[in-house]
Amino acid sequence: MSLPIVTATRYVLPLREGGSLPGVVEGNDLGTYVIKFHGAGQGPKALVAEVIVGELFRRLGLRVPELKRIMLDPVIGKSEPDYEVQTLLTNSAGLNLAVDFLPGSFGYDGSAGNPGDAGMAKILWLDAFVANVDRSWRNTNLLVWHKNLWLIDHGAALYFHHSWMSAEKFATLAYDADDHVFSIAAPGVPAVADELAAAITPELLTEVIALVPDEWLGEGDRERYLGHLLARLEHRSAWQPGGAS
Ligand SMILES: Nc1ncnc2c1ncn2[C@@H]1O[C@H](COP(=O)(O)OP(=O)(O)OP(=O)(O)O)[C@@H](O)[C@H]1O
Ligand SMILES: [Mg+2]
Structure with missing residues (x-):
C-alpha cells in the first residue's frame, strides 16, 4: 500500500x-x-x-x-x-x-464544527499520544468545511524524531494539555481513551507507517516509529490528559 x-x-x-x-x-x-x-x-x-x-x-x-x-x-x-x-x-x-485543498474552509473558532464533548476528548487524547504541540487556540490547525471539523497540519507531532529521543523517554514524556484548543475536555478523556488505545494495534501502526515514502526515511526508521509509538501507548498513564483511565 x-x-x-x-x-x-x-x-x-x-x-x-x-x-x-x-x-x-x-x-x-x-x-x-x-x-x-x-x-x-x-x-x-x-x-x-x-x-x-x-x-x-x-x-x-x-x-x-x-x-x-x-x-x-x-x-x-x-x-x-x-x-x-x-x-x-x-x-x-x-x-x-x-x-x-478544502475550498471555502475556514479556521475553527469554537462555534461551527464543534465536535462535542466526546469528540473533543478524543482529539485531545490523540494529540497527546502523538505529542502534537500544534493545536492551540492561537493556531488550532482545525478547519471547518461543510459544517464538519477537519484536522490538518500534523508536521510538528512525533518530535522525538528530530533528535531520535529514546523510546523509553518518549513513552512517558508529559503532554501539556493546558495549551490545547480542547483542554476543557480533559476530564472526559479517561472515558474515551480505552477504546482509542485498544484500536491502535501494532498492525494499524505498521499499516500507517508503511505509507511513508522511502524517500523521506533513513534506514531503520520505520521500526523506530513503531517502537516509539507502541512504548508510548503502553505507558499512557504517564501522559494521558485528565488522569489515568
Ligand atoms: N487542506 C487545506 N485546505 C484548505 N486550506 C488549508 C489546507 N491546509 C492548510 N490550509 C491553510 O493553510 C494554512 C497553513 O497550512 P498548515 O497549517 O498545514 O501549514 P504549516 O506551515 O505547517 O503551518 P504552521 O504555521 O501552523 O506550522 C492553514 O492554517 C490553513 O489556513
Ligand atoms: Mg498550521
Missing part, C-alpha cells in the same frame, strides 16, 4: 499563514492541493509526521483531508517573483506531500 501519486502542473500561490510556507498547486489529475515541501525548515521529517499522524487519525474515524504524494519540478514556479518561494521550490524538487 502506498499513497496515490500525482504531479504538480501549476503553482497557484503561497499560503503565507503557514510557517513552513506551504503552497497551493494544481495536479495532473486536475485536483487542487496544498503542497507541503520536503525542503521547508523542518525537512522531510515534518512530512513523515503528517503521513503517520494524519493516516492514523483518519483510520480512527477523524476527518483528515486526503493525502497524496506529489512530484514537483521547480520549473512550474518560474514566474513566481518571491525569492523565498523560488528557493523553497528549488530545494524541494522531487517528492513532496499533497493535502487535498
Whole structure:
C-alpha cells in the first residue's frame, strides 16, 4: 500500500499563514492541493509526521483531508517573483506531500464544527499520544468545511524524531494539555481513551507507517516509529490528559 501519486502542473500561490510556507498547486489529475515541501525548515521529517499522524487519525474515524504524494519540478514556479518561494521550490524538487485543498474552509473558532464533548476528548487524547504541540487556540490547525471539523497540519507531532529521543523517554514524556484548543475536555478523556488505545494495534501502526515514502526515511526508521509509538501507548498513564483511565 502506498499513497496515490500525482504531479504538480501549476503553482497557484503561497499560503503565507503557514510557517513552513506551504503552497497551493494544481495536479495532473486536475485536483487542487496544498503542497507541503520536503525542503521547508523542518525537512522531510515534518512530512513523515503528517503521513503517520494524519493516516492514523483518519483510520480512527477523524476527518483528515486526503493525502497524496506529489512530484514537483521547480520549473512550474518560474514566474513566481518571491525569492523565498523560488528557493523553497528549488530545494524541494522531487517528492513532496499533497493535502487535498478544502475550498471555502475556514479556521475553527469554537462555534461551527464543534465536535462535542466526546469528540473533543478524543482529539485531545490523540494529540497527546502523538505529542502534537500544534493545536492551540492561537493556531488550532482545525478547519471547518461543510459544517464538519477537519484536522490538518500534523508536521510538528512525533518530535522525538528530530533528535531520535529514546523510546523509553518518549513513552512517558508529559503532554501539556493546558495549551490545547480542547483542554476543557480533559476530564472526559479517561472515558474515551480505552477504546482509542485498544484500536491502535501494532498492525494499524505498521499499516500507517508503511505509507511513508522511502524517500523521506533513513534506514531503520520505520521500526523506530513503531517502537516509539507502541512504548508510548503502553505507558499512557504517564501522559494521558485528565488522569489515568
Ligand atoms: N487542506 C487545506 N485546505 C484548505 N486550506 C488549508 C489546507 N491546509 C492548510 N490550509 C491553510 O493553510 C494554512 C497553513 O497550512 P498548515 O497549517 O498545514 O501549514 P504549516 O506551515 O505547517 O503551518 P504552521 O504555521 O501552523 O506550522 C492553514 O492554517 C490553513 O489556513
Ligand atoms: Mg498550521
